[in-house]
Amino acid sequence: MLAGINTRLEDLVTVITQTESHRQGLLQEAAANWHSWAVKVQKMKAIYHILNMCNIDVTQQCLIAEIWFPVADAGRIKKALEQGMELSGSSMAPILTAVQSKTAPPTFNRTNKFTAGFQNIVDAYGVGNYREINPAPYTIITFPFLFAVMFGDCGHGTVMLLAALWMVHNERRLLAQKTDNEIWNTFFQGRYLILLMGIFSIYTGFIYNDCFSKAFNIFGSSWSVRPMFRNGTWSMETVETNPLLQLNPAIPGVYSGNPYPFGIDPIWNLASNKLTFLNSYKMKMSVILGIVQMTFGVILSLFNHIYFRKTLNILLQFIPEMIFMLCLFGYLVFMIIFKWCYYDVHMSQKAPSILIHFINMFMFNYNDPSNAPLYEHQQEVQSFFVIMALISVPWMLLIKPFILRANHRKSQLQASLIQEHAAEDIEGDNASSPRRAGAHKAQEDYEEEG
Known part of the structure; x- marks a missing residue:
């Protein structure tokens, strides 16, 4: 009995060993094809996902798909459908037809x-x-x-x-x-x-x-400090008392021009005032570039209004936006460039602050003794710009909503009138139907007697 049990154990060990080796071989074969199988499964899931979006024809012989596509790609789509028919061996030719829809088409921007x-x-x-x-x-x-x-x-x-x-x-x-x-x-x-x-x-x-x-x-x-040394405006005593040497461009020769x-x-x-100079320069350049970009964006909206023939948007949106932007921010750019061009080294100490001017412009404060005007008739020009900017705000925000509200009420009134007329016509048809039936019966009797 012990010998028989040992023999059976050896047979079981042999079977287990062969099973393990067979399983290992199957797993190695599956591992070699695992990536391709995963790709095939993903493709099949994608295909079935698309097919689930289609509708089955009444004859249950074809699928109907309604899609948006660029007009320029119509030829490529037809060619792809024909290739799919040939590869699948189908006998039914694909049909591509245009369908009218009241839904606004989605926006498609072709990119690379x-x-x-x-x-x-x-x-x-x-x-x-x-x-x-x-x-x-x-x-x-x-x-x-x-x-x-x-x-x-x-x-x-x-x-x-x-x-x-x-x-x-x-x-x-x-x-x-x-x-x-x-x-x-x-x-x-x-x-x-x-x-x-x-x-x-x-x-x-x-x-x-x-x-x-x-x-x-x-x-x-x-820049050169030599002219300051030659005319006596700079000496060792000056350096000892004031270690921050200032190059004065008003002295001839300090700045070559x-x-x-x-x-x-x-x-x-x-320079000790490096950050003051560079930050002011970069800030003003950023303001100029930013306002130019904003103005360019508003101008682009004009082409949209013209293309869609929205005269109301041009009169009540684009024009007040441009007036508001140019009267305030456009004028700010003008003041920056004017100050750069008008005030030279001899007048730089008397140059007014643009920021204070811009604040006083909104406050209509033109009696600030510490801030001289930039040019003549500045008060009249700035007052006109502020008034135009204030006028453009209600022009832009109030008039268009009231016009749209009036148009909406008018369309609702027309729709209600059409429904009333339709109901009256239906009631009139129902009331006249017995009379029409009686007249028709009398006509048939007269024809039979004749």
Whole structure:
């Protein structure tokens, strides 16, 4: 009995060993085909997901799908349907027909790998209506340039440019990796955006003469302290009593009159009022560029109103918006440029503050002795601009809602009148139907007797 049990145990061990080896072989074969099977399952799920959106024909021989597609892609869709019929061996030819719909078509903006990042930024703020102007092409330049105005450093811009160039050069290999890292995917999808931001940052960095917070002295400074030393306005005693030496451009020769060929003079990197000068310069340039961009965006809306023939929006929306923007912010840009051009080194100490002027403009305060006027008749001009801006606010916010409300009430009244007339016609038909039936019966009797 012991020998028989041992024999059975050996047979069971042999069966278990063979089963394990067979299972291992099956798992290895399945592992080799696992990726292709997963792809096939995903494709089948995608196909069935699309088929579930279709309707079955009455004859149950074909499927009906209602889709939106660009008109330019009609030929490609027909060709794809024909190829699908040939590959599936179907005997029923696909039919592509246009269907009229009262629903507004969805907005479709065709993009590529370069413009997709900019389109995503625009869509994050809102998607335009069907056939409206798409601002994304203009954003390709304005967005990275306005970023560079704030991030003007050619050193950091070079780092951004090199990182973007690496991603662009290896985009095929990086796309094949398909990582789930959200931060990396965000940077990689915006690689062309980062590329342009790096280029513009290098450009504005050279304008600011700033590379890792250091200035370049390539062409030589246009400032010199030698004339101050020669005419006796600068001496060692002056340096001992006042260690902050001020270069006075009013003294002939201190400033050569020829500005630095490109960007900010490197002498400003040594000045104690460096931040005061550069921050004022950058702030005013940012104000000018921002107002120009806002005005350009409002002008783009005019083309939408003209295309859709919305005269009401032109008269009650576009015109007051432009009046409000130009009378206030456009005038601010004018004052900045006027002050740059009018006040030279001999008049700089008497230059008024634009900020105080802008505040006094809204308060109608023109008796401030500490802030001289910029030009003649400034009071009349600023008062006119403020009044026009105040008029444009109710013009823009009140008139159009009342007109739309009146049109809505008018359409409701017309709809109610149509319903009343239809009800009266139905009642009249019901009342006259017995009379018509009796007349018809009398006519039949007369014909039979005749």
